[in-house]
Amino acid sequence: MTLFNLGSINLDHFYEVPHLPAPGETLIAESHQTGLGGKGANQSAAAARAGARVVHIGAVGSDGAWAVNRLNELGINTAHISTVKAPTAHAIINVDPAGENAIVVFSGANMKQSLTQLKAALLTAKRGDMLLLQNETNLALEAATLARSLGLKVVYSAAPFNAGATKALLPLTDLLILNAVEMQQLTEATNSEALTPATIVVTEGSKGGYAITPEGEQRFPAFPVKAVDTTGAGDTFTGYLAAALHEGQPLESALRLAAAASALKVTKKGTADAIPSRADVEVFLAAQT
Template identity: 40%
Template sequence: MKVLNFGSLNVDYVYSVDHIIVGGETQLSEKMEAFCGGKGLNQSVALARAGIEVYHAGITGNDGGMLIDACKENKIHTSYLKKLPVKGGHTIIQVDKHAQNSIILYGGTNQMLTVEFIDSVLNDFKPGDYLVLQNEVNLLDYIIDAAYEKNMKIILNPAPYNDNINKCDLKKIDILILNEIEGYQCTGEKEPEKIIDELNKKYPDTEIILTLGVEGAIYSNGKERIFQSAFQTDAQDTTAAGDTFTGYFLAAIIRGYCKEDAMRIAAKASSIAVSRAGAIPSIPHFYEVINLL
């Protein structure tokens, strides 16, 4: 069994501000830091630091050296990474004094996948292998269809939610992990229980995890529901919280933990991540999480 993450790689430019800027406003940033990020890379790092061997597939630009180095430093396989001589994906992130963030995403090379490249990568994977996906790369619908035909186990975090998700057959997803905002965008419901109810109706064969920030998270497979409360922490930066949760939940399942324990481990890992600055630098290692549980 192998784990493939077909996902984004971004350089995150993080600006510390007093409050999230509004239209027409100019504000002095207290500091600016550059981090490796992208939902895809964040989730690969979370998987790797949780002890899972992971292969990352994607495209970087001429500014992607630090991203490839980050993969190697975290023992993520880089044989499916391609580099193009153009501007790569990046984000501009505001983080306010309450640790809330606002993100502008430029797709860059993350939006330059081709059918030929996707096929060449998936050819090396077999039925039962895991495929981790987010919505920061193009041709997401094609990747899902191709992986489904190979009987791979597909895990999707549909963020950021946009029309590309509507092109995808979510009935082919094995595990769908999303937050309240994405849940509303997907179902039109705002209350967590109603979001879960609607998702279970629409995708009866899909396991659903709805993350609720400080309110915790809910797992449902249509037959049982598991509520996991959030661990209290001194929040510094919530940027990689959801990606850490996603990576750690899947890692715990692969390592043989039951759903209840996997939810607890993922919640603890996420709480550690929000107590630290940055995306990748904030993601804990497995021993840290277990020692604190």
């Protein structure tokens, strides 16, 4: 079984700052680091760290070979990452002492996905495989349409939130994942109409979150940790949840695993490179009982 991910690939620039900048304010950063990021790459990394077989579909510029190499090192199949005539995407991430962040993203190559490349990748899939999508690339709607026709399950992380893109993808989505703010935005965009995905998972940070299923609503807890960098926590949750469900775990245990992985992630600085291994997450979980 394989998890396919049409996802963004970024060069993340991290700046530790005394506080998040206010409008018009100039700050002196206390440190600077770079690393692999982007919602797509983070979620692929998380799913792979959770033990899933992951095929990443994406695009980089001529300056992006390092990112493909890093994805390979993380155990991700990169055969369907193309090199395009646009710079590799990047993000500027300011992180304050409490681990909160403010992020600006330049999309670059992420919005240059090839329909030919996408079809070539998904036509290798088997019925029952899974497709993971976010809102940081083009061709998400085309990917979901093709995936559904091939019998794949579609998992959609509707971030960064875009009302038009999200409403178009809802009828093709099996599992929708949002945070509390995005859920509120979606409710407003759809005028509180009934949503079509079979399962909707809403994360609420330190409060945990809840899942809406045909059987009703079930809550899941967060795990108390000292956060040093919350960047990528949601992506870690999404990748782990998708991997756990794909391997056949019931929703309750998959949510618990994903919440634990997300909690461990925020105790480390960085994004894709800071995502914990399955073994580390299971040790952490064992200590909670």
